[in-house]
Amino acid sequence: QRHSSATLGLGPDDAGLAQAVEILRDGGLVAFPTETVYGLGADARNGEAVARIYEAKGRPSFNPLIVHVASLEAAGEIAELGGAAKAVARVLWPGPLTLVLPVKEGSGLSSLVTAGLASVAVRMPAGRVARRLLEAFGGPIAAPSANPSGRISPTTATHVFAGLSGKIDAVIDGGTCRVGLESTIIDLNGTPRLLRAGGVPVEEIEALLRLPLVAPLPGEVPTAPGQLASHYAPKGHMRLEAESAEPGETHLGFGPVAGDLTLSATGNLTEAAAQLFDCLHRLDAMGAEQIAVAPVPDEGLGRAINDRLRRAAAPREEEAVSAAR
Ligand code: TXA
Ligand code: MG
Numbered sequence: 001q002r003h004s005s006a007t008l009g010l011g012p013d014d015a016g017l018a019q020a021v022e023i024l025r026d027g028g029l030v031a032f033p034t035e036t037v038y039g040l041g042a043d044a045r046n047g048e049a050v051a052r053i054y055e056a057k058g059r060p061s062f063n064p065l066i067v068h069v070a071s072l073e074a075a076g077e078i079a080e081l082g083g084a085a086k087a088v089a090r091v092l093w094p095g096p097l098t099l100v101l102p103v104k105e106g107s108g109l110s111s112l113v114t115a116g117l118a119s120v121a122v123r124m125p126a127g128r129v130a131r132r133l134l135e136a137f138g139g140p141i142a143a144p145s146a147n148p149s150g151r152i153s154p155t156t157a158t159h160v161f162a163g164l165s166g167k168i169d170a171v172i173d174g175g176t177c178r179v180g181l182e183s184t185i186i187d188l189n190g191t192p193r194l195l196r197a198g199g200v201p202v203e204e205i206e207a208l209l210r211l212p213l214v215a216p217l218p219g220e221v222p223t224a225p226g227q228l229a230s231h232y233a234p235k236g237h238m239r240l241e242a243e244s245a246e247p248g249e250t251h252l253g254f255g256p257v258a259g260d261l262t263l264s265a266t267g268n269l270t271e272a273a274a275q276l277f278d279c280l281h282r283l284d285a286m287g288a289e290q291i292a293v294a295p296v297p298d299e300g301l302g303r304a305i306n307d308r309l310r311r312a313a314a315p316r317e318e319e320a321v322s323a324a325r
Contacts, residue, residue: 066143
């Protein structure tokens with residue numbers, strides 16, 4: 001377990017980057033500059049490290065995170081790069097463009113990074129410090145913007161310290177971000193869609209794709225996938241706050257409530273967050289039709305876990321429709 005009581009300031013030189021790599025390998029959190037905004041990075045293959053991102057940001061729900069890579073080849077190890085993806089990536093990567101693509105089988109990504117979805121958001125940043133960090137680390141780095149939840153994105157190391165000091169292990173100070181605005185996000189699963197306007201003008205992408213992008217209406221805030229029906233939920237019916245299981249129910253445990261499988265036998269919320277989506281997928285694989293879920297304390301990461309569980313337990317669209325009839 002890491003202690004983030006003092007946040008280290010690192011220089012963007014070899015020594016600073018080596019220390020950052022060591023912290024990331026150890027499951028810690030490092031904020032680093034990209035050309036868009038500062039990102040809060042963790043090893044994308046380490047579920048507990050990724051869980052700490054949500055904890056540090058105080059995010060009340062698990063939105064999927066952007067995975068940063070050093071090369072097109074590295075992108076191809078975690079995502080399926082179709083023709084459209086290659087066409088835009090060859091021209092616009094490295095740069096402020098994020099592509100949402102099918103996750104590659106055997107990617108090794110933590111399921112918390114994708115929030116259990118079958119797609120992953122991938123970006124090859126252009127910022128020099130970000131690129132050197134990714135190369136030195138040699139693996140995918142999950143990073144949302146390095147600000148507390150609900151606050152504006154940081155474009156200097158000073159902004160990061162102001163928001164997250166004491167909650168993360170280190171900040172690499174690489175000066176002011178060149179673009180200062182988050183990446184443009186395009187969903188390339190099926191018909192290309194614009195999910196977020198950002199650093200690359202939409203027209204440039206449309207020209208490369210030779211297609212208009214289905215765009216949000218003017219002034220419309222793109223919907224976070226956490227709010228969408230397509231967000232992962234198990235097939236079975238879920239009952240929450242269940243200290244014990246009824247006959248026929250499969251019990252998902254936590255802490256003292258053992259269950260048939262458990263989010264965390266020791267009642268550790270970081271571990272539970274890291275296990276959550278894997279557990280939901282395993283319940284599907286087990287064919288569980290009635291699922292009872294043990295109570296999870298509504299504090300720290302427990303709030304995000306409970307938010308996710310409540311969404312997964314909410315009546316499904318077809319159920320809601322038949323209930324309204
Ligand atoms: O410029 C940027 O993109 C910065 C730097 C650090 O790279 N990162 C950033 O991350 O803005 P964040 O977490 O603040 O925003 C990521 C957005 C969220 O709105 C999330 O919902 C969306 O990307 N996203 C991530 N994975 C997704 C997926 N699989 N499908 C759809 N949307 C996804
Ligand atoms: Mg953000």
